[in-house]
Amino acid sequence: MDDKAILHQYLRTRRDSLLAKLEGLSEYDVRRPLTPTGTNLLGLVKHVASVEFGYFGEVFGRPREFALPWFADDAEPDADMWAAPGETREQIMELHRLSAAHSDATIDELSLDAPGVVPWWPEERRRVTLHQILVHMCVETAHHLGHADILRELLDGRAGQGSGDPNLSQRTPEGWAVHRARIEAAAVEAEAAASAADTGS
Structure with missing residues (x-):
């Protein structure tokens, strides 16, 4: 594969992995906030889909044919990061x-050195290439996939790509509990050592 095909494949894989984080969860669980700033699974999917339209659309003179109301000038802040009551899971997945x-159409039709302009970036770095935006969106999607991975683990214990993920150690729930306890004990010990050192100084 050439460089464009490699980057495109990375992007497709991360997109699919992000969408898979919704599988098997209730409407409440895909929507509910799990951090103090409100991070939630369906909101992450909505956000990534929305920004892709901008980076591979507007930036290269290929805008979408419909409006995204959460990006309107009068939209409330962070409206792209959660699903409002009238927005269904199916609509956001679509x-x-x-x-x-x-x-994908933009990526297929343009060369890596095709120029674009990101109007919402500072003037001095607005001029970009497809190559730069492909890297940017691979990083952006992976960034939010990491968020989604942690949220899903908090919800039902499913981590990574599931039980067969070669990047996860194969432990039973009891084994993970022992592992977590070992890490907790190490953290407590380090805190005690740091407190002792501060007292001694």
């Missing part, structure tokens, strides 16, 4: 598919 297809 938005994700439409965004991916729109982006």
Whole structure:
């Protein structure tokens, strides 16, 4: 594969992995906030789909054919990061598919050195290439996939790509509990040592 095909494959894989984080969860669990700033699974999918439309659309003169109300000038802050009551899981998943297809068409039709302009970036770095935006969106998607991975583990214990993930140690729930306890004990010991050192100084 050439460089563009490699980057494109990384992006597709991360997109699919992000969408898979919704599988098997209730409406409440895909939507509920799990951090003090409100981070939630369906909101992450909505956000990534939305920004892909911008980076592979507007940036290269290929805007989407419909408006995203959460990006309107009068929209409330962070409206792209959660699902409002009238927005269904199916609608957001379809938005994700439409965004991916729109982006894929841009990537397929343009060369890596094709120029673009990111109007929401500072003036001195607005001029970009498809290569730069492909790297940017691989990083952006992986960044939010990491968030989603942690949220899913908090919800039902499913981590990574599931039980067969070669990047996860194969432990039973009891084995993970022992492992976690060992890490907790190490943290407590380090805190005690640091407190002792501060007292001694």
